[in-house]
Amino acid sequence: MNAAIDKGTAAKGGAAALTAALLTACIAFQLNASMLSPALVTMGEELGTDQAAIGLSQTWFFTTAALFSLFLPRLSDVVGRKRILIIMMLMTAVGSVVAALAPNIGWLFAGRIIQGISGPTVPLALLMLRSAVPNPRRYGALMGLILAVNGGVAGIDSFLGGYLAENHGFRSIFWFMVVLAVLAAVAVALLTRESKPQAGTKMDWRGVFFIVVAVGALLTALNEASKLVGGMSSQTLLISLVLLAVAAAAFYGFWMTEKRVAEPMVQIEHLRQRATWAPLLTTVLTMTGIFAVINGIVPAYVQAAAPGFGVGPTQTALLILTPFALLGWVFGPISGRLAPVFGYNTVLRVGMLGSIVALLIIVFFGLNSLPMMIAGTALLGIMYAGTANIMLNGLGVVLSPPGNPGFLPGMNAGAFNLGAGLSFLVLPAVLVGTSNLGDHASYFTVVMVGLVITVAAFAASLLIPKPVDAEVE
Numbered sequence: 001m002n003a004a005i006d007k008g009t010a011a012k013g014g015a016a017a018l019t020a021a022l023l024t025a026c027i028a029f030q031l032n033a034s035m036l037s038p039a040l041v042t043m044g045e046e047l048g049t050d051q052a053a054i055g056l057s058q059t060w061f062f063t064t065a066a067l068f069s070l071f072l073p074r075l076s077d078v079v080g081r082k083r084i085l086i087i088m089m090l091m092t093a094v095g096s097v098v099a100a101l102a103p104n105i106g107w108l109f110a111g112r113i114i115q116g117i118s119g120p121t122v123p124l125a126l127l128m129l130r131s132a133v134p135n136p137r138r139y140g141a142l143m144g145l146i147l148a149v150n151g152g153v154a155g156i157d158s159f160l161g162g163y164l165a166e167n168h169g170f171r172s173i174f175w176f177m178v179v180l181a182v183l184a185a186v187a188v189a190l191l192t193r194e195s196k197p198q199a200g201t202k203m204d205w206r207g208v209f210f211i212v213v214a215v216g217a218l219l220t221a222l223n224e225a226s227k228l229v230g231g232m233s234s235q236t237l238l239i240s241l242v243l244l245a246v247a248a249a250a251f252y253g254f255w256m257t258e259k260r261v262a263e264p265m266v267q268i269e270h271l272r273q274r275a276t277w278a279p280l281l282t283t284v285l286t287m288t289g290i291f292a293v294i295n296g297i298v299p300a301y302v303q304a305a306a307p308g309f310g311v312g313p314t315q316t317a318l319l320i321l322t323p324f325a326l327l328g329w330v331f332g333p334i335s336g337r338l339a340p341v342f343g344y345n346t347v348l349r350v351g352m353l354g355s356i357v358a359l360l361i362i363v364f365f366g367l368n369s370l371p372m373m374i375a376g377t378a379l380l381g382i383m384y385a386g387t388a389n390i391m392l393n394g395l396g397v398v399l400s401p402p403g404n405p406g407f408l409p410g411m412n413a414g415a416f417n418l419g420a421g422l423s424f425l426v427l428p429a430v431l432v433g434t435s436n437l438g439d440h441a442s443y444f445t446v447v448m449v450g451l452v453i454t455v456a457a458f459a460a461s462l463l464i465p466k467p468v469d470a471e472v473e
Helices: 003-011 014-034 037-047 053-080 079-098 107-117 119-133 136-150 157-167 172-189 205-229 234-260 268-272 274-301 311-342 345-368 370-398 406-432 439-461
Strands: none
Touching: 003 274, 014 053, 014 079, 014 107, 014 119, 014 136, 014 157, 014 172, 037 053, 037 107, 037 157, 053 079, 053 107, 053 119, 053 406, 079 119, 079 172, 119 136, 119 345, 119 370, 119 406, 136 172, 136 311, 136 370, 157 172, 157 439, 205 234, 205 406, 234 345, 268 274, 274 311, 274 345, 274 406, 274 439, 311 345, 311 370, 345 370, 345 439, 370 406, 406 439
8 A cells, every 4th residue: 555645645635535436436336237227118118129128238237347347446556546437437427428318229238338337436446445544443434335335325226217217218317327427537536546556567458358258258158048047948058158168268368378477467376365266255155145036036026916925016116125225225334334343254254144044034934924024135135235245345355465456356346246147047047947846835945045055155254364454453
């Protein structure tokens, strides 16, 4: 860390001004990710296309966000974090303008892909925050505040998106994003200082190429494979297998490149350390076990007339999704404040165990009782969204090696996206594969599978080393 930079940041307005700027940037990214969810039907109607095409535009946004996350944090270490974050916000505004003016689905795709450059906003914000706030207690509290936004802006984002789409059309959502992204760029420009911990280092663009191709092919393969859930297709299966082969070859090329170049994007010895692979494994397993449960399985069950409760979509959002997001938003700063005092790993494991208890409540009681389902998902909001998710993001920063601080946060962002993709591949496949057991038994089985994977994530978390420098004695 650069002490002069830290003092300069403090002199320019302190941690409060820095946090305000970073929060604005993170909210701008989060709205890109979640604000369109209630407007997807309206987008299809206004653009004259089907929901599959609209859904694909969302998939490409998240895919490109994951790919930019792999290397932009590393690039920011070299050329300047403030510079990269401002460029990201301005490009997000450009993509929003393209999407707002889109005459057809093709231009909407272009806009969403451009917006994907905002993908590493949160890890980059945490790196800037850690550089400027050396006090572990204060950093933990501010980290929790920023990461709480990453789970959704207390449910307001979805509500506002639905309101704008219903009253002013989907394009108004993108114009709102333009304004917020420009405000974020201005705030970052005025309220933050530049930091370049790896200034003078040569960027390993060949390594970037291989890792982007590898992860891109893997995510696309998962997306293609998810189509097999509804039935076998030889063409889709072949495409998935070819993409997996491309991913494997690219990963091999990445590994060999990093062994040979003088200034690698990732040093091989770092990949072998528990501080790297243990948090990445925990992130993937946690997301795989929980993400589709709360974002797909539970809402579908609650809305089903049988064996569910026949609750409408709006009421489902109010009873299930909004409390989940709101509680995660409230408890994020609390868990962030506790992490440097009691230990990041301790708080993570409390969140993991609490998530396991929440899944047990859902599977054994919630499937038969709407109040117990609400209680289970509310507890999941506290323990997963407000605790485990916060710690997994935070560990990606505090465990990153000093000589390459941007590498692990970027890889961890990719792990989040990979886990989310696996979750929507594995769990719906289990739901379809067990349909012959009956609806209730099928839902019971799929949540149990999510529970088992989450238990495996807890086991993986036991291997994560203690981030000594980020905790108080």
